[in-house]
Amino acid sequence: MIILLKSAPYASEASLGSLFIGYSVAQQAIPTKVIFLEEGLYNLFPNQNSNNSLEIPPISDLILQFIGLMRFYAVPMANSAGPFSKSWLREKRRILQGIRIIDYSEVVEFLKEDPKNVLII
Amino acid sequence: MPISKFLVLITEPPYSTPLFPEKVKIIHHLLENNNNVALFLYIDGIHQLQTSQFPRNFANIGQMYAYLHQQFPNLQFYACSRCSAARGYLDLNKSKIDDEYFFSNKLYPFVQIVSVRKFGELLAKGYRLLKL
Numbered sequence: 001m002i003i004l005l006k007s008a009p010y011a012s013e014a015s016l017g018s019l020f021i022g023y024s025v026a027q028q029a030i031p032t033k034v035i036f037l038e039e040g041l042y043n044l045f046p047n048q049n050s051n052n053s054l055e056i057p058p059i060s061d062l063i064l065q066f067i068g069l070m071r072f073y074a075v076p077m078a079n080s081a082g083p084f085s086k087s088w089l090r091e092k093r094r095i096l097q098g099i100r101i102i103d104y105s106e107v108v109e110f111l112k113e114d115p116k117n118v119l120i121i
Numbered sequence: 122m123p124i125s126k127f128l129v130l131i132t133e134p135p136y137s138t139p140l141f142p143e144k145v146k147i148i149h150h151l152l153e154n155n156n157n158v159a160l161f162l163y164i165d166g167i168h169q170l171q172t173s174q175f176p177r178n179f180a181n182i183g184q185m186y187a188y189l190h191q192q193f194p195n196l197q198f199y200a201c202s203r204c205s206a207a208r209g210y211l212d213l214n215k216s217k218i219d220d221e222y223f224f225s226n227k228l229y230p231f232v233q234i235v236s237v238r239k240f241g242e243l244l245a246k247g248y249r250l251l252k253l
Contacts, residue, residue: 001244013164017132017204021163024241117250119130 001025001032001117002110005040009059015043018121019062026069031114034063035107036099037075041084044074044095060096067098074099075107126157128240128248131166135174135182144253145185152193159197159243160186162232167204170228183229190231198232200225205234 003022007014019034026032036043048058063072074095076086088094089101111118129148135141151158162169174183189196202223205211211234215224223234244250 017164020237021240024237025244028241028245030244119252
């Protein structure tokens with residue numbers, strides 16, 4: 001399964017919900033990829049506040065817990081020379097460790113390999 | 122014999138767009154063509170199956186699902202337990218959360234309230250994801 005996560009982490013329930021869906025699928029030994037792009041890249045900031053008042057776990061903590069069970073990828077903003085560009089994402093500690101940075105061409109390859117179950121959220 | 126198995130994921134509330142009747146029609150067509158269909162209501166999609174909808178300017182989506190259920194009793198309706206609890210749909214006195222028995226009298230009675238784990242189990246059974 002491929003989850004294309006385009007939603008910012010706390011603006012809606014989309015990030016939390018799609019990570020739980022990915023977890024339920026990965027638990028069935030179905031290979032699961034989560035690809036962060038566009039506003040979804042905000043999910044990858046490290047050290048999200050664990051004392052927040054939203055009473056949900058920090059998304060960054062969930063991602064770190066699920067590494068190994070699912071594969072996580074980040075797609076840089078194609079037209080950005082600053083934040084979320086490829087070089088910006090590659091700088092140390094910008095985003096969580098364990099996230100592979102890929103281009104859209106690799107996203108296309110993933111979709112060719114596994115076109116059956118794709119969730120865009 | 123079913124041609125194919127579809128797991129339809131719905132995450133939006135019923136009147137967020139006037140196009141939802143069209144989405145229900147897609148499900149209807151899948152069923153008419155002998156496909157096996159399971160609906161998974163998730164996040165705000167839970168509201169789709171609330172029993173007391175009373176829209177003034179839209180088709181009643183809940184009644185459309187009830188009609189689908191009458192026409193196609195094999196259509197499976199699943200609602201996420203976490204999402205249902207968060208939105209006040211669970212009767213916490215009658216539900217036994219630890220035993221994963223979830224009860225609601227605010228959702229149509231043909232809806233099964235289940236852990237999100239069910240989603241993965243359905244994909245493992247060969248259902249194909251269709252997000253509407």
